[in-house]
Amino acid sequence: MIEVGFMTVSDIAEIARIERDVFSDPWSEESLRYLCGGGSAVGAVIRDGGTVAAYGGMEYAADEAHITNIAVRPEYRRRGYAAAVMRFLGDFAKSRGAERAFLDVRPSNKPAIALYTKLGYLPAGTVPHGYSHPTEDALVMVKNLTEGPSGGKDCQ
Numbered sequence: 001m002i003e004v005g006f007m008t009v010s011d012i013a014e015i016a017r018i019e020r021d022v023f024s025d026p027w028s029e030e031s032l033r034y035l036c037g038g039g040s041a042v043g044a045v046i047r048d049g050g051t052v053a054a055y056g057g058m059e060y061a062a063d064e065a066h067i068t069n070i071a072v073r074p075e076y077r078r079r080g081y082a083a084a085v086m087r088f089l090g091d092f093a094k095s096r097g098a099e100r101a102f103l104d105v106r107p108s109n110k111p112a113i114a115l116y117t118k119l120g121y122l123p124a125g126t127v128p129h130g131y132s133h134p135t136e137d138a139l140v141m142v143k144n145l146t147e148g149p150s151g152g153k154d155c156q
Contacts, residue, residue: 007043054081065093
């Protein structure tokens, strides 16, 4: 059974393993705790049969939200999980009064850019040397949360 819900402290160790497997500059367990709610940050997870298959994090304040990270375990990719996490976070941000959501992505990450574009995110600029390990600019993308549905299809 597939569930989308909020990240909890009990998910942190599993998410940290995904971070290490997926990213060249992973977040620490301490940093991931920040996404367990409270304050102005929240995390979402998709559990598939009890396993954390995907997760994402977001910070929000006033009328803006920033997607901090999205990752899917390699063996769970191509099932719509990243899109589902993005929609969950976008809907939460909108419920908190956010009108726009931003995210950063490596320009070399063409699959992620294609997904974000499909979900309604548009290029808004670059941050020089926004990524390290290896060094690469960050493409900033933005979505207007006040327009229509989140887009994309649900998890399969």
